[in-house]
Amino acid sequence: MTALLHPPDSLVLLVLALAVEAVLGYPDRLYRLAGHPVTWIGALIAVLDRRFNREADPAGRRRAAGVLALALVLVATGLPASALALACGALDPLVGLVLCAVLAASLPAQRSLHDHVARVAEALRREGLPGGRRAVAMIVGRNPETLDEAAICRAAIESLAENFSDGIVAPAFWLGAGGLPGGALYKAINTADSMIGHRTPRHEAFGWAAARLDNLVNLPASRLTAGLVAAAAALTPGASARGALHALRRDAGRHRSPNAGWPEAAMAGALGLRLAGPRVYGTTRVEDAWMGSGRADATAEDIVRALVLYRRACLLLWGLAAGLAGVWLTM
Structure with a gap:
């Protein structure tokens, strides 16, 4: 085994990690006991933000401080992860692969994303508008008090689409x-x-490097996510692959984000909805383009439909990884 750094080992690792995470998620008991890799990274970023991001400094110096902070975060993350991969590679091949897959399963969030979005539909059905607002506030940053039922449902589906890209497909791609x-x-x-x-x-100056690098590393995954959603639509009764592709061609590039428009447009077109559009974060209104040309009055049932599409797209992602691993192993 080659320290699980390169294909085919990394692709086999990905197949196992996605399966483990889909079945087990990230156990609540483990989270309460030790936290999560993202919380550890977040704690370091918070410390660096407090110490390096001085509001009295000029913008150029704050931008340089942000570059340094990001570099420190990457070193503090990359070195332990590489050491763990090397340690796994030094073990018996099967034991090392399984152990590394369990560690890697903490990186994608298939199960967690599904459960959080499903809770929005459940809350709307059980508690009406107040419950829906509380549930959606757990997954989006916009002001929940400005959302009616249709906006809550659109926000949940948009979050599902965007987080499928940067919370699942992107970590899978880089794994x-x-x-x-x-x-x-x-x-x-x-x-x-x-x-x-x-x-x-x-944060406009201090976070400049983080925002630009995130745009870059999410670029391949956002396009792959759109393809997975369109492919899943072709396999899902009531969804439209043609609608997904049409929305992608027309709308993906109109989103204010260079990446978020791809999964959101694909999801909107597949379900016959309109997503994104104008919305309010805190007290700030953001004028964004609509993705898709269908209904804007989304319902809890549309959230359920989106989750069906999402589950099939996750299966396609796993199948793609397994297929690539199989091809690489036979080369």
Whole structure:
């Protein structure tokens, strides 16, 4: 075994890690006991933000401090992940592969994403608008008090589409490309972007490097995610692969994010919905383009339909990884 850094080992690792995470998720008991890799990375980013991001400094110095902070986060993540991969590679091949797969299973979040989005539909059915607002506030950053039922449902489906890309397909892509270190480094970049990569007075300069690097590393996964959603639509009664492809061609490039428009447009077109569009974060209204040309009045049933599509797309992702691993092993 080659330290689980390169194909075919990294692809086999990916196949096992996706299966383990889909079945087990990340156990709540383990989270309460030791946290999660993302929380460890987030704690380091928070410390660096407090110490390096000085509001009295000029923008150029704050940007340089953000570059340094990001570099420190990547080193602090990459070195332990590489050491763990090397340690797994030094064990019996089967034992090392299984152990590394269990570690890598903490990086994608198939089960967690599914459960969080499903809770929005359940809350709407059981508790109405107040429950739906509380549930959706757990997965989106927009002001829940501005959302009616249709907006809650759209927000949940948009979150499902976007997080399928950066919470599942992207870590899977980098796991397959670079083993455990590749997946861990991606999570560090994505966590940094989520914490400091915002266009706010505090973080526009300091988070510049995190935001730009996150855009770059998510580029291949966002396109792959759109393809997986379209393919899943072809296998799902009531969904439209043609609609997904049409929305992709027309709308994906109109999103303010260079990556989020791809999975959101594919999901919107597949389900016959309109997603994204104008929305409010805190007190700030964001004027974004609509993805898709269908109904804007989404319902809890549309969330359920989106979850069916998502589960099939996850299976396709696993099948793609397994197929690539099989091809590579026979070369």
